Amino acid sequence: ETGPAVALTQVSKVYEGGVRALDDVSLTVWxxxxxxxxxxxxxxxxxxMHCAAGLDSPTSGSVRVDGYEIAGLDETxxxxxxxxxxxxxxxxxxxxxxxTIEDNIxxxxxxxxxxxxxxxxxxxxxxxxIAGCLDRRPAELSGG
Ligand SMILES: Nc1ncnc2c1ncn2[C@@H]1O[C@H](COP(=O)(O)OP(=O)(O)OP(=O)(O)O)[C@@H](O)[C@H]1O
Ligand SMILES: [Mg+2]
Numbered sequence: 001e002t003g004p005a006v007a008l009t010q011v012s013k014v015y016e017g018g019v020r021a022l023d024d025v026s027l028t029v030w031x032x033x034x035x036x037x038x039x040x041x042x043x044x045x046x047x048x049m050h051c052a053a054g055l056d057s058p059t060s061g062s063v064r065v066d067g068y069e070i071a072g073l074d075e076t077x078x079x080x081x082x083x084x085x086x087x088x089x090x091x092x093x094x095x096x097x098x099x100t101i102e103d104n105i106x107x108x109x110x111x112x113x114x115x116x117x118x119x120x121x122x123x124x125x126x127x128x129x130i131a132g133c134l135d136r137r138p139a140e141l142s143g144g
Pocket of ligand 2: 045046047
């Protein structure tokens with residue numbers, strides 16, 4: 001039996017200065033599903049994503065990622081949790097320009113002190129169609 005991938009319960013986020021960007025938000029995301037968060041500019045979408053992914057802490061409420069409560073974790077523990085359990089595709093990519101594509105892909109594993117399984121990496125890049133690009137740097141790829 002698997003639980004939610006992400007579960008937010010009564011999450012509020014009040015920024016310094018007093019802006020209440022999230023007000024008592026609850027959201028459950030089940031494994032294998034896609035969720036689109038829509039709303040006007042300034043309505044709190046990025047704040048929601050940051051709290052749900054452990055990039056930021058809510059002011060109150062519970063955030064569980066893969067069953068782990070992250071609302072109360074300090075920055076170091078949140079960093080470890082993101083590294084081990086969260087995948088990000090940023091709008092601005094945030095790839096390391098000096099590293100090859102392969103080294104960008106395996107960087108989190110290497111930061112965690114684990115050695116990447118080359119066969120697994122190659123199976124993944126084959127699946128998404130970038131196997132021929134592994135030795136290139138981010139600036140040498142097309143945007144998509
Ligand atoms: N670091 C911050 N400090 C103070 N206020 C912030 C901070 N980040 C966001 N806000 C405020 O919180 C509210 C929600 O911002 P947020 O960035 O989550 O909105 P958004 O829905 O992602 O908007 P957009 O569609 O423009 O990206 C806004 O009023 C914004 O000004
Ligand atoms: Mg935003």
